[in-house]
Amino acid sequence: MTADVPRGTTPSRVTDRPGDASPFALGLLLRRAHWRAAAVMEEALRPLGLELRHFAVLIVLVDRGPTVQRDLVAATGSDKAGIMRVVDDLERKGLAVRKTVPGDRRVRAVEITPQGMELFDAAHVAAEPLAERLIAALELGEPERLTDLLTRFAHPASGEA
Numbered sequence: 791m792t793a794d795v796p797r798g799t800t801p802s803r804v805t806d807r808p809g810d811a812s813p814f815a816l817g818l819l820l821r822r823a824h825w826r827a828a829a830v831m832e833e834a835l836r837p838l839g840l841e842l843r844h845f846a847v848l849i850v851l852v853d854r855g856p857t858v859q860r861d862l863v864a865a866t867g868s869d870k871a872g873i874m875r876v877v878d879d880l881e882r883k884g885l886a887v888r889k890t891v892p893g894d895r896r897v898r899a900v901e902i903t904p905q906g907m908e909l910f911d912a913a914h915v916a917a918e919p920l921a922e923r924l925i926a927a928l929e930l931g932e933p934e935r936l937t938d939l940l941t942r943f944a945h946p947a948s949g950e951a
Contacts, residue, residue, distance in 0.1 A: 830924045834917035838909055839883065843868070847876050848902060848910050851886060856899040858891065885909055 805812070832842055840848075843866075850857055850865045857865070862873045877900050880886035885906030891897040902910070925933045 827924060830920045831917065834920045835913055838913055838916065840909070840913065843872070843876050844880060844885075845910075845913060847873070847880060847900070848885065848906060851900060851902040852907070852910055856889065856901040858897055858899050859888075862900060880906065 805815070805818070810818075828842055831845070835842060835845055846866045846868075847862055850862055854861075854865075859873055859877065860870070862868070862877070863870055866873065868876070877886060877888065880900075881888065884903060886900050886902050888898040888900055891899050925936075928936065
């Protein structure tokens with residue numbers, strides 16, 4: 791198989807190192823940044839007996855209130871089986887409960903418990919010093935600028951992909 795590269799040119803070799811001009815560079819840098827941030831979040835959650843996948847569901851429940859499991863799949867980017875396992879874990883720990891939805895006994899909504907809310911708040915307290923360490927290399931104003939840029943990138947104006 792031959793690629794459609796004009797003769798006499800060499801395509802950019804993709805890396806995620808500073809200065810890479812490849813069209814893949816942004817995605818690779820975002821992936822590396824995600825890995826680094828996820829590792830810090832996992833470090834904050836571990837002493838609380840939580841994994842990032844559990845916390846992702848708790849975030850949705852705090853934000854939206856009781857949420858049907860199929861909507862948790864979409865909100866977390868997980869799959870149906872994965873969400874079932876996470877919700878099972880959260881229920882076993884007393885952090886969430888499944889309740890039937892009025893009018894449809896087959897559908898179950900997941901709701902955070904008071905204990906789950908307490909742990910959610912504790913996770914934020916535990917994460918604060920680790921989050922500070924994560925941004926320590928940034929200069930004054932850069933963390934806010936980075937947050938703004940990533941927010942606009944992750945949530946483009948309607949009509950943009």
